[in-house]
Structure formats: structure tokens, C-alpha cells
Amino acid sequence: EADIYQTPRYLVIGTGKKITLECSQTMGHDKMYWYQQDPGMELHLIHYSYGVNSTEKGDLSSESTVSRIRTEHFPLTLESARPSHTSQYLCASSEFGRETQYFGPGTRLLVL
Amino acid sequence: DAKTTQPTSMDCAEGRAANLPCNHSTISGNEYVYWYRQIHSQGPQYIIHGLKNNETNEMASLIITEDRKSSTLILPHATLRDTAVYYCIVRVMNRDDKIIFGKGTRLHILP
Numbered sequence: 001e002a003d004i005y006q007t008p009r010y011l012v013i014g015t016g017k018k019i020t021l022e023c024s025q026t027m028g029h030d031k032m033y034w035y036q037q038d039p040g041m042e043l044h045l046i047h048y049s050y051g052v053n054s055t056e057k058g059d060l061s062s063e064s065t066v067s068r069i070r071t072e073h074f075p076l077t078l079e080s081a082r083p084s085h086t087s088q089y090l091c092a093s094s095e096f097g098r099e100t101q102y103f104g105p106g107t108r109l110l111v112l
Numbered sequence: 113d114a115k116t117t118q119p120t121s122m123d124c125a126e127g128r129a130a131n132l133p134c135n136h137s138t139i140s141g142n143e144y145v146y147w148y149r150q151i152h153s154q155g156p157q158y159i160i161h162g163l164k165n166n167e168t169n170e171m172a173s174l175i176i177t178e179d180r181k182s183s184t185l186i187l188p189h190a191t192l193r194d195t196a197v198y199y200c201i202v203r204v205m206n207r208d209d210k211i212i213f214g215k216g217t218r219l220h221i222l223p
Contacts, residue, residue: 035213043156043213059212090155099146099203101211103155 003027005011006104007038013081015111021076021094023091026047032074037088037106050096073086081111116200121218129186129199132217134200137181142204145176148183148213149196156199156213157186 003024013019023032034047035058045058049068062086064078074093078085088108093103117135124130136145146161160174161168162183167174173186187194199216 042215043150045212088153092155099144099161099211100158101148101156103157105153106153108153 002091003040004091004093004102006107008107009109012107012110012112015082017081021089023074024072026072026091027093028071029093030071031094033092033101034066034076035090035092036062037090043062043090056090075099083111085109086111115188116202116214116216118200119213122220122222123203124190125222126190126192128190130194132185132219132220133182135182135200139202143173143202145173145183146201146203148199151196151211192221192223195219
């Protein structure tokens with residue numbers, strides 16, 4: 001069973017606020033990912049990391065930023081939230097050299 | 113990574129075997145077939161993967177044709193909890209790169 005956690009699970013926030021979505025995994029996985037998914041739509045990769053101090057942009061352009069200071073932690077930050085950022089954000093991790101990704105429960109973000 | 117084609121949606125009666133097809137006619141010799149599923153409002157969940165031999169685990173079976181151009185995921189006794197979107201992904205093992213999830217197949221298990 002995968003141990004990957006996301007907080008908060010749900011967030012309702014006003015336009016212009018700065019928010020950070022947390023993602024942590026206890027499996028020691030080097031690779032971590034952030035996906036964005038609107039209801040009933042495809043998952044889109046927005047950020048990924050191969051390890052500490054490594055961050056890359058994904059296939060979908062995003063105004064969010066990420067950091068990877070510790071192996072187990074991969075937070076995503078929106079400096080100024082907008083209604084267009086309303087979506088579900090899913091975090092995942094995988095072991096280097098293995099392709100199976102383990103997903104967290106997701107954060108549902110609503111920006112008013 | 114090779115492109116995959118899956119039906120948009122499928123229905124299956126509860127208790128029956130659900131057979132989900134996937135075409136990957138451009139698959140190359142070192143690419144594996146992976147299946148994930150996503151139950152409503154949850155993160156995707158790994159199901160199974162294989163290269164050329166059929167594979168079975170506690171969740172499902174994966175049947176890959178001899179020419180490897182298509183595969184079928186089999187849920188032997190579908191339950192209502194198997195209602196989900198199922199993604200077929202083809203990629204090289206150990207590749208240091210991201211997975212691209214397509215649209216998948218929306219499977220409805222009918223009571």
C-alpha cells in the first residue's frame with residue numbers, strides 16, 4: 001500500500017490569495033509529480049521532480065510553482081489564486097527505475 | 113511512447129467479466145503495457161503491467177496479443193466498485209520520464 005498524502009483535501013479560497021498544496025510520501029521515492037484534472041477530463045502533468053533540487057515543468061502550462069528541498073516533500077504553490085485555478089490537483093511518486101506511480105487522494109481547489 | 117486507443121466507454125453487468133480492450137499498434141519491442149484506473153474523485157491506481165506474456169494479479173488479468181499490437185484487461189467478476197476510468201499506457205520500463213495519461217475508458221458496472 002502506497003503512503004502518499006496530500007493536504008488539504010478540500011480548499012475554498014478567495015481570488016488573490018497565496019496557497020500551498022502539500023504532498024508528502026514516506027516511501028523514499030525519488031520521483032514525484034503534480035497533475036491537474038478538471039471534472040470528467042484528462043489528467044495533465046504540470047510539474048515533476050527527479051529528486052532533491054530537481055523540478056521540471058510538465059506538459060500543461062501552469063502558473064503554479066514547486067520546490068523539492070526534501071525527498072519526501074513536494075509542495076505546490078500558487079502565488080495569487082484565480083478562479084481559473086479551480087481544479088483537482090493530484091500528487092504522485094515513483095521509485096527511480098520503476099514506472100508504477102502511486103497517487104495521493106488529491107486536493108480539490110475552489111477559487112472564488 | 114507508443115500511442116494507445118481505447119473505447120470511450122463500456123458497460124458490464126455486475127458479476128460478469130469486464131474485458132477492456134486497448135490498441136497499441138505502434139508499440140516497440142521494449143515498451144510495456146500498463147493499466148491504471150481512477151475511481152471517481154480519487155487518484156489513479158496502478159492495476160497491472162506486462163511486456164509480452166499474459167499477467168495476472170489479485171486485481172486483474174492482462175492478455176497481450178502475440179504481435180503485441182493490442183491487449184485486453186480482464187476484471188474477472190466485476191463489482192459496482194469497479195466502476196471507474198481505466199487507462200492503458202504504453203512506455204519503456206525504467207525510462208526517466210513522465211507518464212502521459214490519455215482519456216481512458218469509462219467503465220460502468222450495472223447492477
